[in-house]
Amino acid sequence: MKYTAVIRTLGKGGTKYQRLLDSLCAQTIVPTDIIVYIAEGYDLPKETCGREKYVRVKKGMVAQRALPYDEVQTEYILFLDDDLYLPADFVENMASQLIKHNADIISPDIYPNHKRGLKSELFMTVSGRMRARRFDNKWGYKVMRTGGYSYNKYPASGAYLSQTNAGACFLCRKTDFLKIRFSDELWLDNMPYPIGEDQVMYYKMYLAGLKQLTLFGSGIEHLDGDSTRADDPDRELRLLEADTYFKTVFFHRFTLPYRRCRIWSRICFGYYNLFTLGISLLKGQPQIFKVKRNGMRKAKKRLNSQEYIPLSISR
16 A cells, blocks of 8 residues: 655654654555645754655644645555654554455544543543443444544454544545545634544544544554643633534534434433533532633534535535
């Protein structure tokens, strides 16, 4: 398989970025090209493997991924963030699973949700954010009507069907990625905090009829290069506002029009809203309650704005 590795970055990955570059060059199936899409206004990183090419693009989690990829000449693209380490046989393993299962997209399981403790698991279930699925030999991750997702509690090493994944790494054909018109989702970059772009991207693929897999036990390491946490005192509040904003838009854009039984969908989403607002009041956190409610109001305002683009899925 010939593929191009594309990396989105701000150029601040440091040693983590270097580990990614080194691991790419050490693959049993090396990439034809390594193209790095760096945000405008940021310095080129000093780290190098001697093969990467840089392209300047607008800043944003979606803006740096929702591209035409005119520079890519191969059929397949390996999409990457800049803070990953890949075992030497990673791409070979991913490609073989893609072919074996006759699938269109494959992503490694980066966040081990199945290792979540019972207390955390129960709270996430009650809140409507996540749910563990037991005795499931078919699905890895599925999107719930609340806007959250369910995960396989006891996955074996290997590939499972999925409706969503982590967006830090995936392999697919260039034509399949362009099919979902990800540039229609630039609204995600305008939220108070950048979240949800991975779920939107993968679920659009699912709705478009593309078969996607999650590969468990790939050996990938997420080195966690988020450099905004330490110097961002308002991060938690912005994250809470963005969460309710995202889930409100996601529900009206992706869940309600494309699920059977709209009444049940509204009940599920209504439960999530009541819980997320109610828990703030029960904990005596009026400021957090206002932040969450503000996120919902901003989302509804956007849904009614002229800038809102109705979802169009072509199969």
